[in-house]
Amino acid sequence: MQIPGTLFTSYNLWYENAMKMFSINYKKGRLIPAGTLMADAVLHTGRNPRLDLTWGETGERFAIHFQSKFHPGITAEQFAGRLLVRQSLDELTEGMSDHEKGCIERAVVEPGMSGKAVLVSFGYPPEHFTPSVQADKWFYWMNRYVKKELRFDENGMTVNGM
Helix, strand or coil: CCCCEEEEEEEEECCCCCCEECCCCCCCCCCEECCCCCEEEEEECCCCCEEEEECCCCCCCCECCCCCCCCCCCCCHHHHHHHEEEHHHHCCCCCCHHHHHHHHHHHCCCCCHHHHHHHHHCCCCCCCCEEEEEEEEEEEEECCCEEEEEEECCCEEEECCC
């Protein structure tokens, strides 16, 4: 299914193999920055859902394989809707502090970031360990073997970094 319109990545994506990326978004390898214009997006549904993307600036192609076991309760369509948005990076980061915008640009999470800024910098945490972004602890996979915990204070700001 072709996804029509002008689409941007809503968060930073990492990859080691452009044609074998995973929806868990390991924080390893090369970076596709948040706010990257995608020239083409096709969602393949069915037994092995996959999102095929073409980077608008470079023409490089990507295939993100949706792994439902890491996203219980989330469909491939919902995953694609979270990743691809119609807002530019300036629109996504409107109202964020310079500190938060700098962290997003560097693809890091540091203390003092809002949950919204973390979502743009690191994406949604996999739902199998973080069922809700309303929780005060989120878990991210840095690679296949290393999982890290991100904590939020009572004001919804990060207290640790990654």
